[in-house]
Amino acid sequence: MKDFIAELEAARRSVGTGSLPAGEARVITIERTYPVDVEDVWDAVTDPERIPRWFLPVTGDFRVGGAFQVEGNAGGEIRACDAPRLLRLTWVMGPPTPEDSSVVEVRLAPADGGGTTLTLEHTAVVPPEMWDQFGPGAVGVGWDGALLGLGLHLDSGEALDPAAVLESPELRAFNVASSAAWGSALAAADGLGEDEVAARVAATTAFYVPAEDTSAQG
Incomplete structure (x- = not known):
C-alpha cells in the first residue's frame, strides 16, 4: 500500500475568504499533482461508473443543470462542466x-x-x-481523504476496498496529520494564536479520529 502520509504531503493547502449568493464565505483549496494524464483524471472524477471506485456511489442527472446525490454524503447541482478542465457544482448536506x-x-x-x-x-x-470550533479541517480532512482515494485508484487502476481503507491504522494517522496540516494553513491565513489553532485542530481530530474503544480488550 502507498505511504498515506507521503500522499498527504504531496498536496498544498490554503485558506481564504470569498463570497457566494448566500453571503460571505470561507474558501479552502487543495492542489496536488498526479502522475497520469489529464484525460484519465477527468474520467475518474466525472464518470459515475468510476467515481465509486475511489469515493462513493453517486446518482443523478449528469448534465449541466442536473442534480446529483452522493450516497451517504452531499448532493447538489452541476453548474459547469468544461471537459477535461473544469467541473463546478453545488455541494450541500x-x-x-x-x-x-x-x-x-x-x-x-x-x-x-x-x-x-x-x-x-x-x-x-x-x-x-x-x-470557530473546527476551522477549515471540518471539510478539509474529508477532501484530503477523497484525494487520497483518488490517488490510490489512479496508481493501481483498481477499485478500492472501502472497509480495508477505513479500518486501517494508516488512515487514522493520515486524518490526524491532515487535521494538523489544515491547522497550519489556518495559522498562515488568519494569523491566529497557537492555542486558538490547537483548539480547532483538537476538535477536528476528535471528530475524524475518535478515541478507540478499549473496553473489550483484556
Whole structure:
C-alpha cells in the first residue's frame, strides 16, 4: 500500500475568504499533482461508473443543470462542466438552500514535467460558531481523504476496498496529520494564536479520529 502520509504531503493547502449568493464565505483549496494524464483524471472524477471506485456511489442527472446525490454524503447541482478542465457544482448536506451556500470547483491542468495538477476549491458560507470550533479541517480532512482515494485508484487502476481503507491504522494517522496540516494553513491565513489553532485542530481530530474503544480488550 502507498505511504498515506507521503500522499498527504504531496498536496498544498490554503485558506481564504470569498463570497457566494448566500453571503460571505470561507474558501479552502487543495492542489496536488498526479502522475497520469489529464484525460484519465477527468474520467475518474466525472464518470459515475468510476467515481465509486475511489469515493462513493453517486446518482443523478449528469448534465449541466442536473442534480446529483452522493450516497451517504452531499448532493447538489452541476453548474459547469468544461471537459477535461473544469467541473463546478453545488455541494450541500441535506435540502438545498434558496441561494448557493456551498460550491466545489475542480480544475485540471497539465503539470510541468508531466502528469496532471488537480486543484479543488470549496467555497462555503460557514456558521461562525462552526468555523470557530473546527476551522477549515471540518471539510478539509474529508477532501484530503477523497484525494487520497483518488490517488490510490489512479496508481493501481483498481477499485478500492472501502472497509480495508477505513479500518486501517494508516488512515487514522493520515486524518490526524491532515487535521494538523489544515491547522497550519489556518495559522498562515488568519494569523491566529497557537492555542486558538490547537483548539480547532483538537476538535477536528476528535471528530475524524475518535478515541478507540478499549473496553473489550483484556
